[in-house]
Amino acid sequence: MTQAQWTPTACILCECNCGIEVQLGGDDGRQFLRFRGDKRHPASRGYACEKAHRLDFYQNAGHRLTLPLRKKGDGTFEEISWDVAIKEVAERLSKVRDTWGGASIFYYGGGGQGNHLPGAYATSTRRALGSIFKSSALAQEKTGEFWIADRMLGGATRGDFEHCEVALFIGKNPWHSHSIQRARTTLKEIAQDPARTLIVIDPRRTKTAEMADIHLQVRPGGDAWLLLAMLATLAEEHLLDTDFLDARAEGLDEVLAVLRGVDISDCAARSGVPEEQLRDAARRIAAATSLSSMEDLGVQMNRNSTLVSYLHRLLFLLTGNFGKPGAQYIPTTLVPFATGDGGKRSPVVGARIISGLVPCNVIAEEILTDHDARYRAMIVEATNPAHSLADSQRMREALESLDTLVVIDVAMSETARLADYVLPASTQFEKAEATFFNFEFPDNAFHLRPAILPPPPGPLPEAEIHARLCEALGAFNDDTLAPLHAAARHGLMAYGAAFMQHVIANPSLNGYAAAILYRTLGPTLPTGTAEGAVLLGLAFRCAMDHGADLARAGFEGPPAAAALKLFQAIIDTPTGVVFARGQWEDLRPRTPKGRIKLALPDMLAEILALKAPEINEDFPFTLSAGERRAFTANTIIRHPDWRKKDPQGALFMNPLDAARLGVETGGQVRLTTPRGAATVTVEVSDTMLPGHISLPNGLGLDHPGQQTPGVSPNDLTSLQDRDPFVGTPWHKCVPAQVQPLSTP
Numbered sequence: 001m002t003q004a005q006w007t008p009t010a011c012i013l014c015e016c017n018c019g020i021e022v023q024l025g026g027d028d029g030r031q032f033l034r035f036r037g038d039k040r041h042p043a044s045r046g047y048a049c050e051k052a053h054r055l056d057f058y059q060n061a062g063h064r065l066t067l068p069l070r071k072k073g074d075g076t077f078e079e080i081s082w083d084v085a086i087k088e089v090a091e092r093l094s095k096v097r098d099t100w101g102g103a104s105i106f107y108y109g110g111g112g113q114g115n116h117l118p119g120a121y122a123t124s125t126r127r128a129l130g131s132i133f134k135s136s137a138l139a140q141e142k143t144g145e146f147w148i149a150d151r152m153l154g155g156a157t158r159g160d161f162e163h164c165e166v167a168l169f170i171g172k173n174p175w176h177s178h179s180i181q182r183a184r185t186t187l188k189e190i191a192q193d194p195a196r197t198l199i200v201i202d203p204r205r206t207k208t209a210e211m212a213d214i215h216l217q218v219r220p221g222g223d224a225w226l227l228l229a230m231l232a233t234l235a236e237e238h239l240l241d242t243d244f245l246d247a248r249a250e251g252l253d254e255v256l257a258v259l260r261g262v263d264i265s266d267c268a269a270r271s272g273v274p275e276e277q278l279r280d281a282a283r284r285i286a287a288a289t290s291l292s293s294m295e296d297l298g299v300q301m302n303r304n305s306t307l308v309s310y311l312h313r314l315l316f317l318l319t320g321n322f323g324k325p326g327a328q329y330i331p332t333t334l335v336p337f338a339t340g341d342g343g344k345r346s347p348v349v350g351a352r353i354i355s356g357l358v359p360c361n362v363i364a365e366e367i368l369t370d371h372d373a374r375y376r377a378m379i380v381e382a383t384n385p386a387h388s389l390a391d392s393q394r395m396r397e398a399l400e401s402l403d404t405l406v407v408i409d410v411a412m413s414e415t416a417r418l419a420d421y422v423l424p425a426s427t428q429f430e431k432a433e434a435t436f437f438n439f440e441f442p443d444n445a446f447h448l449r450p451a452i453l454p455p456p457p458g459p460l461p462e463a464e465i466h467a468r469l470c471e472a473l474g475a476f477n478d479d480t481l482a483p484l485h486a487a488a489r490h491g492l493m494a495y496g497a498a499f500m501q502h503v504i505a506n507p508s509l510n511g512y513a514a515a516i517l518y519r520t521l522g523p524t525l526p527t528g529t530a531e532g533a534v535l536l537g538l539a540f541r542c543a544m545d546h547g548a549d550l551a552r553a554g555f556e557g558p559p560a561a562a563a564l565k566l567f568q569a570i571i572d573t574p575t576g577v578v579f580a581r582g583q584w585e586d587l588r589p590r591t592p593k594g595r596i597k598l599a600l601p602d603m604l605a606e607i608l609a610l611k612a613p614e615i616n617e618d619f620p621f622t623l624s625a626g627e628r629r630a631f632t633a634n635t636i637i638r639h640p641d642w643r644k645k646d647p648q649g650a651l652f653m654n655p656l657d658a659a660r661l662g663v664e665t666g667g668q669v670r671l672t673t674p675r676g677a678a679t680v681t682v683e684v685s686d687t688m689l690p691g692h693i694s695l696p697n698g699l700g701l702d703h704p705g706q707q708t709p710g711v712s713p714n715d716l717t718s719l720q721d722r723d724p725f726v727g728t729p730w731h732k733c734v735p736a737q738v739q740p741l742s743t744p
């Protein structure tokens, strides 16, 4: 009997993208039989959680799109050939461009948790169409943090949780949602070490909070007061790291002037956390040699989210926790994406565009208007906005009202159903793929995972779809690319030189680098790696910006030479490579003056203007719409059987509330918000605070032949509930009422 073969790839279910190994088998050899963490992966080092074991539900759950689809007049779809699909999509979108301008063609998506190459290839198609506005799910979570981080530090930070003395999680439940590599191993190590302290700020006693030394059980939406009280404690009790601040920061006096005016007891009362407990937490942080901290959706999708991002940064900066082991750092990424406000505004609403992303909550408004500059067409790729953006009903209306909607997906998603054209993509195991969420330090890793299966007849990788669209749009053809085809046959060195000469020197090809690399270099790359071609361009950019980090990782020389070496290593190493090696002593804020900017006048004004939200008696509950649980993964896996626990995606509720309503676990209630209503199953849980209820994310998906379990959370959310600065949604504090329907 031959030994079954282990093939390296990665899990695609959360942003960690753990390296895993898979045994393929079954009748057709395409079933995922066994999994294990891949010890060779430089970031995850053998770690994987239980979700990876159920990836077969992604690859083989029987919901694949196979052929391009065109919507008919009666609303049903017909299958068409790729030639017809590409020709018609190019014609329809060119017509939109020629009539209303390229700015009216909006691009949404480009990747999910682990597939970020489509977004890179789409730059070519967008360039051919003159499309300038875009967005993605990041603009409903991270843009507030990016904006503040850019202004204070010149870049977003991550924490060295593996080595910190104190770890702080704010509105974040890494036991279930991960987001840091090897999360559970690291959490256990911190929790078990008496010299280290785990602090969690969360209204819910989550699994992470249960492990914590200090659980600050904040009132939902009370984080701004809590952090403010902690900062004021630091100021009052002289717990600041003044040496660090003198050496590296400016604006301390303005910040202290505001903090000294804060009434700590009043803030504590508003936050719901006892004053002595929050003072102790502040003291513990100040006394530590290092603090790593992370904020996530619990605060980023909540009231005062941008202010909280600011206060969070003050907390680690005033205590000197930037640029030393165990503390915060700015990682060297292969692709820069956490940039700030470039000054652009969205054309209809005039919303601030951070990191190049239009706020998700204004997209429907930018479409459902008679404003001349409205978006008329959309390309949606590897994302499911009809399900994941606030107010699904309004979002569906917006998508349906477009002149042309093109959706590129592997499955018939809620969004694909609304499309004029649906283009079927190969799955993330049928093409080379990668994540750009690479945030490690000092060693940062990048993993191009080759295809481990050929696609079935029909679906195409996005790289191929975009290259074909570019050709149909007249961007380039085999003749214009002939010198590159020829050079590619002579190896990577020759190709690199030819690319520089031909593409950089030829203005008509500018902006099409991604698709050109795929067309010309792609075919010469080893089997299963063609879609990695775009990485040559990205490696070059990275070598220009971060040559010293690349050199320390073994990719030395002038940028072109370093990029070629790095690219070769990425292509040759299916288990991931360390591409950058930083040094703690070199870490500097990337602000124009190289100093940390502590005082942001608009945020200091926000502190002074901070007001408790008005209570709406009709909606006495606070609903967290979209929590991460044991078996949730956005909408990446659609088959309901993949979820081993909590099949209905229950509404968690405190026992006091349940008793008052007369419901028990398994009973049904009617959940109503100002925007919608749903019938949900209750799970009574003393992990919840009274008045706080929670629904999971990613449920309410239908699947052929199956009942739809759970609720689609954005049937209940509203577009107007958003941050005034960056437009991020308030999904974690939806006003709600609950009426009992039955007991089990």
Ligand SMILES: Nc1nc2c(c(=O)[nH]1)N[C@H]1C(S)=C(S)[C@@H](COP(=O)(O)OP(=O)(O)OC[C@H]3O[C@@H](n4cnc5c(=O)[nH]c(N)nc54)[C@H](O)[C@@H]3O)O[C@H]1N2
Binding pocket: 013, 014, 015, 141, 170, 171, 172, 173, 174, 176, 177, 178, 179, 201, 202, 203, 204, 206, 218, 219, 220, 221, 222, 223, 296, 297, 298, 299, 302, 624, 626, 627, 628, 629, 630, 631, 632, 633, 634, 697, 698, 732
């Ligand atoms: N299992 C699983 N893991 C995932 C994902 C998934 O779908 N499933 N998705 C991935 C993605 S896309 C993301 S962005 C991350 C998100 O990861 P997290 O941000 O950790 O996810 P959530 O569970 O949505 O929210 C975190 C916590 O916020 C708390 N919270 C609610 N209201 C408040 C509040 O007012 N204040 C504070 N301080 N906390 C509050 C909730 O109780 C919850 O524990 O997870 C990633 N990982």
Ligand SMILES: Nc1nc2c(c(=O)[nH]1)N[C@H]1C(S)=C(S)[C@@H](COP(=O)(O)OP(=O)(O)OC[C@H]3O[C@@H](n4cnc5c(=O)[nH]c(N)nc54)[C@H](O)[C@@H]3O)O[C@H]1N2
Binding pocket: 112, 113, 115, 118, 136, 137, 138, 140, 141, 297, 301, 381, 382, 383, 384, 385, 387, 388, 389, 390, 408, 409, 410, 411, 413, 425, 426, 427, 428, 462, 625, 626, 627, 633, 634, 635, 636, 697, 713, 714, 717, 731
């Ligand atoms: N109410 C509420 N709403 C939320 C959240 C919340 O907490 N509460 N969380 C938000 C957050 S943080 C996020 S990140 C978003 C996530 O929501 P989305 O951005 O919509 O992302 P996914 O649900 O991951 O959608 C992935 C889509 O990509 C498709 N897909 C999978 N593989 C491939 C592939 O290889 N190629 C292509 N072309 N398609 C593929 C899947 O079939 C699916 O349709 O949801 C957000 N929405």
Ligand code: SF4
Binding pocket: 011, 012, 013, 014, 015, 016, 017, 018, 047, 048, 049, 050, 051, 052, 178
């Ligand atoms: S779900 Fe996230 S943490 Fe779990 S194996 Fe997959 S990538 Fe790793």
Ligand SMILES: [Mo]
Binding pocket: 137, 141
């Ligand atoms: Mo996310």
